[in-house]
Amino acid sequence: MNDQASSPGFLPVLRKRRESAWNRIDSERVLQVLVHNLEGMVFRCAIDEHWTMHFVSDGSRELTGYCPDELEYNKVVSYEAITHPEDRLPVRQRIVEAMNGVARYRVQYRIVHRDGSEKWVLERGAIVLDEEGRRVLEGFVEDITDQVLSQRQLSDAEQRYRSIFEDSVVGMFQTSIDGRYIAANRALAQLYGYAGAAELIAGLSDIAGDLYVESGRRDEFETLMREHGRVSDFESEVYRRDGSRIWISEHAHVVRSPGGEPLYYEGTVEDITAQYHYRQQLEYQATHDPLTGLPNRNLLQDRLQQVVRLASRRGTKGSLAFVDVDNFKLVNDSLGHGAGDKLLVEVARRLKSCLRDSDTVARYGGDEFVLILGDYDGLAETLHILHRIQDAIAEPITLDGQEVRVNCSIGVSIFPDDGVDLDVLLRHADAAMHHAKKLGKGQFQFYTETLNVEARERLALDSALRRAIEEEALSVVYQPKVNARGRACGFEALVRWESAEFGSVSPVRFIPLAEENGLIGQLTWFVLRQACHQAAAWRAAGHPDLRIAVNISPSLFREKDLAALVGAVLEEAGLPAANLELEITEGMLMGDVQRSLAVLGELKAMGVDIAVDDFGTGYSSLAYLKRFPIDILKVDRSFVLECDSGNGGLAITRAIVSLAHSLNLRVVAEGVEQQTQLAVLNALGCEEFQGYYFARPMPAGQVAAYLAGR
Structure with missing residues (x-):
């Protein structure tokens, strides 16, 4: 083929073939069909004042x-x-340029349609000689209105985007995948x-190294981008x-x-410094004692877990000491609460001075x-610390001009020997501390089985509790919850045990025992069934909106079919x-997070409301809250009891209510x-209330009369 194309005889042969093919076609018919069926107008016109049309195709309509008849020779x-x-x-200038140049032209302009609308058209043509040798225009005009409008819309959109990008009060950016700014707004x-943006782009050429304070933060950003294609609320x-x-x-x-x-990353940046520090302040208030500044019981679980894990890795031991200030009530009563607060602050300072930075002192x-x-390396070092604490606390302190001396009683439990769970270690240390007080105060004692004065009683209590649960010899009472108008909106189901052997046994005593001996599941299902049947009876009696609240033990979250079991009840x-x-x-919420999320998600899908009970007494990070499908926060009674006293109880309660409302949670x-507590809580925005001010827990038989009275 290449040899033929380059040979001198090839072009005449090719031309002859084309002429032969054209001769076999009705060329006039083909041209007429093309001219009159094109979408657009084929024309020939004179180069005169009116662009007099000599011919236009049917596309003119x-x-x-x-x-065509109306346009040709300007008839209409x-x-x-x-x-x-x-x-x-x-248009005329463009055609004149063509006449003086290459004779071909292309021009875009508007025409006015017969119906009065405007159209954008593209005219492509050439200056040629007609049959009589006169110069005329021949060409084709097509409608490009849609393309022009689309281009304008795109241009307008780009302009609007550019305006939004440049003038937005929110920081906006585009960065390359390898961590360089491509674009940024003012x-x-x-x-x-x-x-300006140019200065920023030049000054932050390495985002990972120049921007983020925390090393590796950009790597986390990029990991999220690879896994999810986006990041939201990425705080740094x-x-x-x-x-x-x-x-x-x-x-x-x-x-x-x-x-x-992936081409690049695009997004927005907001300055949240004020919000971040406010959240930090809220979390600090919820996890630290406002009087002494020490961690409170909310942080103990987290701190203990860290120390226990470290001791486990190193194969060492640690201890938990429960310290009680002897005769504190005497100081408080004789010198006043102000002096008592000063004493506690000084005791806190002395305790901290006796320990290392890695240890924890909590109020x-x-x-x-x-x-x-x-x-710590063995018993000898622990004893040295305990003696140092006793000596430090025993030093005199001047309160309001009066010298005061106090001692402390200390109970100690060892982990992992006496347990690794905070509740167990606290209970053992508390038992040891009370034994120290019985020995004459100002002493310390370690927890041993011989010091557990309730050991034999607990064995008997365990057996009695098992029988009571098996025989359903326990009862359920109901404590009302009321709304801001004082109207009952629900009840909390509470279990009670009247034992023939032990008399009235407090739930504080037998519920932890049920947790320890594995009976809590049976106990919970008993309460749940009783409560649900009772709530169904209230609905049938004309109270369809009353809700029943039942406590669920943490151990039940390990059951595979918790949601299914609740649904069955x-x-x-x-x-x-x-x-x-x-x-x-x-x-x-602080254990197996993924498991908790899955179980709570199943319960929420059923339509059950989830409440966090005793909020503020055991949580180590408020940031976890927003991850869980929670509906209600119940403010712990320890804060409620102090909310009207003008001390830290009010600040923490206010912080909890504010936090809950920011997460769209109902507060109980x-x-x-x-009455003073109710007034304060009402002013803070609590939606529901519960306590002896309204009613004590009551048997099911008294609920109807209570509702009628309300």
Whole structure:
């Protein structure tokens, strides 16, 4: 083929073949069909004042609204007349340029359709000689209105986007996959302390190394992008140009090519420094004692877990000490609460001075402190620390001009020997501390089985509890919950045990025992069935909106079919899921997070409400809250009892209510006993209340009369 094409005889042969093919076709018919069926108008016109048309194709009807007979020779209207007035001169100038140049032209302009609408057209033509040798225009005009409008819309959209990008008060950016800024707006530049976007792009050439305070933070950002294609509320501490630090929240996504390849990251940045520090303040208030500044019981679980894990890795031991200030009540009563507070602050300072930075001193409540002493080398070093504490506490202190001396009683449990769980270690240390007080105060004692004065009683109590659960000899009472108007909106189901052998046994005593000996599951299902059947009876009696709340033990979260079991109880009782609230403890959320999320998700899908009970007494990180499908926070009674006393109880309660409302949770205050407490809680925005101020727990038979009285 190449040899033929380059040979001198090839072109004449090819031309002859084409002429032969054309001769076999009715060329006039083909041209007429093409001319009159094209979408657009084929024309020949004179180069005169009116662009007098000598010929137009049938496409003129669609394009202009005029048929060929009306346009040809200006019988009805001239083409000059339907050309938009603003475009006539530019069109003529373009054609004149063609006449003086290459003789071909291309011009875009507007025409006025017969119906009065405007159209954008593209005219392509050439200056040729007609049959009489005169110069005329021959060409083709097509409708490009849609393309022009689309281009304008795209241009407008791009302009709007650019305007939004540049003028937004929120920082906006585009970064390359390898961590360089491609684009940034003025707000982002100002946020990071740069004069403009160009300066920011030049100054932050390495985002990972120059921007983030925490090493590896950009790697976490990129990992989320690879796994999910986006990040939301990605909070980080970053450096500004002057070296100062701020906290930001990023929302970003991956922009991909049509083929799915990642091109760059695009997103927004907000300065959340104020919000971050406010959250830190709330968390600090909820996890630290406002009087002494020490960690409170909320942090103990977290601190103990850290120390226990460390001791396990190293094969060492640690100890938990329960410290009670002797004769504190005497100081408080004789010198006043102000002096008592000063004494507690000084005791806290002295306790801290006796320990290492890695140890923990927490105020457990009142005049009680808890020490977590990790990784000490044997009993001798622990004894040395305990003696040093006793000596430090025994030093005189001046309160309001009066010298005071106090001692402390200390009980100690050893982990892992005496347990690794906080509740177990606290219980053992508390038992040892009380034994120390019986020996004359100002002493310390270690926990041993011989010191557990309730050991034999507990064995008997265990057997009696097993029988009571098997024989369903326990009872369920119901404590009302009321709304802000004082109207009963639900009840909490509480278990009670009247034992023939032990008399009235407090739930504080037998529920922990049921947890320890594995009976808590049977106990919980007994209460749940009783409560659901009772709530169904209330519905039938004309109280369809009353909700029943039942406490769920943390150990039940290990059961595979918890949601199915709850559903079976509801079905058996004929109670809608919306009438049931399940109360869980904060510690439940701090264990197996994924398992807790799955179980709570199943319960929520059924329509059951989830409440966190005794909130503020055991949680180590408020950030976990938003991860769980929770509906209600119950403020622990220890804060409720102090909320009207003007001390830290009010601050913590206010912080908890504010936190709950920010997460769209309903707040229930439990343990309300005084009108003043109710007034404060009402003002803070609590939605529901529970406590002796309204009613004590009552048998099911008294509920009807209570409701009628309310």
